[in-house]
Amino acid sequence: MIRKIPTKNLEVGMFVADVGRAWFNHPWKTKSRHISDQKEIQELIDFGIEEVFIDTQKTLKRTGPALSARDFPYKAAAPQAQTKAPRQVQEQVAETVSALEEELPKAAKAYNRALDTSKALVAACRMNKRIEVNEVQENVDELVESVSRNQDALSALIKLRRFDDYTYTHSLNVSVLSISSGKALGLSDEELKILGMGTMFHDLGKCRIPAFILNKPDKLTDEEFAIMKNHAALSAEILIEQNLQVDDQVIEVARHHHERMDGSGYPDHLSGDQIPYLATICGLSDVYDALTSDRVYHKGMMPHDALKFIYSLRGSHFQSEWVDRFVQSVGIYPPGSVVELNTGHVAVVMEVNHSALLSPLIKLVADPKGQIYPRPKLIDLSSPSNSSTSIKDVIPPKKAGLDPSYYFNLKGAEH
Ligand SMILES: [Fe+2]
Numbered sequence: 001m002i003r004k005i006p007t008k009n010l011e012v013g014m015f016v017a018d019v020g021r022a023w024f025n026h027p028w029k030t031k032s033r034h035i036s037d038q039k040e041i042q043e044l045i046d047f048g049i050e051e052v053f054i055d056t057q058k059t060l061k062r063t064g065p066a067l068s069a070r071d072f073p074y075k076a077a078a079p080q081a082q083t084k085a086p087r088q089v090q091e092q093v094a095e096t097v098s099a100l101e102e103e104l105p106k107a108a109k110a111y112n113r114a115l116d117t118s119k120a121l122v123a124a125c126r127m128n129k130r131i132e133v134n135e136v137q138e139n140v141d142e143l144v145e146s147v148s149r150n151q152d153a154l155s156a157l158i159k160l161r162r163f164d165d166y167t168y169t170h171s172l173n174v175s176v177l178s179i180s181s182g183k184a185l186g187l188s189d190e191e192l193k194i195l196g197m198g199t200m201f202h203d204l205g206k207c208r209i210p211a212f213i214l215n216k217p218d219k220l221t222d223e224e225f226a227i228m229k230n231h232a233a234l235s236a237e238i239l240i241e242q243n244l245q246v247d248d249q250v251i252e253v254a255r256h257h258h259e260r261m262d263g264s265g266y267p268d269h270l271s272g273d274q275i276p277y278l279a280t281i282c283g284l285s286d287v288y289d290a291l292t293s294d295r296v297y298h299k300g301m302m303p304h305d306a307l308k309f310i311y312s313l314r315g316s317h318f319q320s321e322w323v324d325r326f327v328q329s330v331g332i333y334p335p336g337s338v339v340e341l342n343t344g345h346v347a348v349v350m351e352v353n354h355s356a357l358l359s360p361l362i363k364l365v366a367d368p369k370g371q372i373y374p375r376p377k378l379i380d381l382s383s384p385s386n387s388s389t390s391i392k393d394v395i396p397p398k399k400a401g402l403d404p405s406y407y408f409n410l411k412g413a414e415h
């Protein structure tokens with residue numbers, strides 16, 4: 001809803017839809033943007049702008065404090081007192097099924113259907129056939145509904161199901177990550193559906209890039225990279241060529257998902273607020289999925305390492321506020337992560353606690369000697385009774401000899 005308010009009443013996180021002035025008569029490049037700090041409010045006041053129009057639906061939710069390097073303590077963590085005898089973890093939470101687990105079977109159905117659609121989309125594009133836009137929309141609606149019921153179930157699923165072909169899963173994964181972080185950012189269902197469509201189509205243009213470039217295991221030459229970069233503009237062109245009945249913002253997401261805040265992106269070298277905000281969310285999810293996926297030329301990074309890398313792009317490639325919200329949405333320890341506690345116990349992360357990222361809901365799966373518990377207990381690390389228990393490190397599941405998917409209710413997730 002658009003509301004006119006005094007500039008002095010603006011708050012960080014609000015979305016200014018219009019500063020009510022011609023572009024040369026206000027301090028910003030565009031007339032709309034999210035307020036990311038007090039300085040921006042002062043700039044408007046200093047320009048003599050006494051009233052602005054805000055879009056209340058786009059106000060960013062304050063889900064937690066801004067992140068700092070302290071929020072990424074895995075490697076930097078001080079060595080824990082290993083000499084002490086392992087303490088007993090308080091097993092305060094009695095339930096064995098979390099809210100996320102309840103949503104997983106429904107999320108899996110939506111995911112599997114969308115994966116089929118993603119495959120059909122690539123096939124249609126390769127054969128120059130018409131895209132069934134209604135089918136994509138139906139799938140995206142289901143994804144948005146699942147995220148509305150539980151923000152993390154679909155995200156957990158894409159982490160636990162890493163065996164499908166990247167060509168088909170990538171767009172769907174980017175869609176899920178984007179919808180989920182868009183939800184955390186306070187976007188409306190309508191915006192989430194547009195974002196879901198844009199992300200499903202974002203790499204469509206790759207069907208017109210030669211396979212030897214797409215699948216090249218070695219570094220691309222400058223010439224090859226220039227060809228590869230055409231895919232974003234081609235994605236938008238295909239949507240326009242087919243005259244699909246989609247919102248203009250869907251086409252914008254496809255065209256601009258590789259634009260970067262400092263103008264170093266492509267195809268139009270947009271910078272700052274020139275980049276559509278939905279394209280920014282797609283860009284963040286795109287980088288995260290590319291880094292965490294196994295490809296012909298690299299082994300996927302652990303999620304927390306990928307987030308650390310994305311955090312290093314804060315303020316250059318992506319606006320700080322968006323990076324913070326993205327990390328808060330994905331969670332520093334996403335569901336499915338295998339972790340070692342300071343007590344020596346091994347646990348599987350079940351749910352992100354979005355207001356205390358270092359204290360997720362976990363299942364205790366092995367004792368400090370590596371003995372697997374037959375009936376793993378659910379523990380809420382954010383509970384005051386567990387305040388002395390913390391995550392010490394993340395362990396690759398293979399190294400721990402564990403399949404984290406075993407600890408989730410994945411019935412219905414088989415394809
Ligand atoms: Fe792309």
Ligand SMILES: [Fe+2]
Pocket residue numbers: 170174202203286
């Ligand atoms: Fe992509």
